[in-house]
Amino acid sequence: MNRIEKSQETYKQLFGNGVPAAYATDPDFQDILSRFIFGEVFSQGKLDNKQRELITLVVLATNQTLPQLKAHTHAALNVGLTPVEIKEAIYQCAPYLGFPKTLNAIGEINEVFKARNIALPLESQKQVEEDNRLDKGLAVQVEIFGDIIAKMRESAPVDQKHIQDYLSAFCFGDFYTRGGLDLKTRELLTLCIVSCLGGCENQVKAHVRGSLNVGNDKETMITAITQCLPYVGFPRTLNALSCINEIIPEK
Template structure:
């Protein structure tokens, strides 16, 4: 396989002494895909390696790319993503994809962390209790999306009000209030979950706006889409770009 100098340098940083696994069976594909994803895409912008890897891991969960997740995770750890950050990405994915789709990624993460000599379980990151999770979750919504979220947990028609309470208490209270990742990182990985799974464009637009409100501006989100594109494809990447443009026009 003939790699560009930049692609070879990046691969060696991801997997010191390793090789792209498809190189021996699919050399032509491996050549153009590696040169694209590890040179052309990586060289497109100034996104740091750790953020890039967190976005790619999140996108792979979103698109159900379990085999590629197993391939990428060791490299992500080599480039500075911490075990706690890996776990927080997997945990938060459950709020946006459901445990039915995320369960295999627990096993993959646990296998790879254990192989790396990391003792499980990791130190806990929870900051809420059963008594205050709704209150603190709603405050997280306010912190991210603005004062319009005040009273969200008790809003809406009576027959579906419990779902708003769950959004505050579970989605935000159980996940967003945890340590290990900040609000900006959590909004970024949520953006990746939604963009990669597709069919969630209203929520993706909303979270694009949430990203911008916590400091992840339009140009940053375009960088995130660009780095995830080789892993989720063009249609979902273009849909995500449209949602970012729509959110930016409404701010």
């Protein structure tokens, strides 16, 4: 298939038989958009449409492009993602975006779930308690990043050690330990989230290492960042690719 045929087939899989509203007012622009996103980007690399939609959801949440987030929540369900997988991907955004933006995204997703008669709340995926969230979070953190975590915690200034505890207990304990998504997927989504935030190159490099440690190879990371491109543009995409190439040089 050429890219026009690919775009039409992929769009139908994601959104059904409808026609984008922009064709009524901006047909040239919509052709460029559809043929690039659905005719090229969606077929680059080896990720399946479920993985691509999870990435798209967290990128749209990061951007706070909420109408598109709602549309892609429908698409995510259409390609077979479960409500739990969708919600967990968005919950994963909270440590990096903050609560207000994450709540905005949750609100849009809940509207889609209600429209599709998906009962809320979903089954809890919580796997920590108050007395073990720090320890379990720290264990996951070490699994992803290795011995550097102990050094990072030890070297933190006294008046900033609480931030290291928050990082372990909140970011990794409250979220990374949850069910619904495996560690490999969560870390790949986190790489995409921080890649879409400006000025986070140090964190991008750290999560390239982390993603590699949990089993995502360079090709997978490049495909994931490519999936982000239509939604964040070339500057941030090229910055992320530069970080990947620095941590995992070409052979």
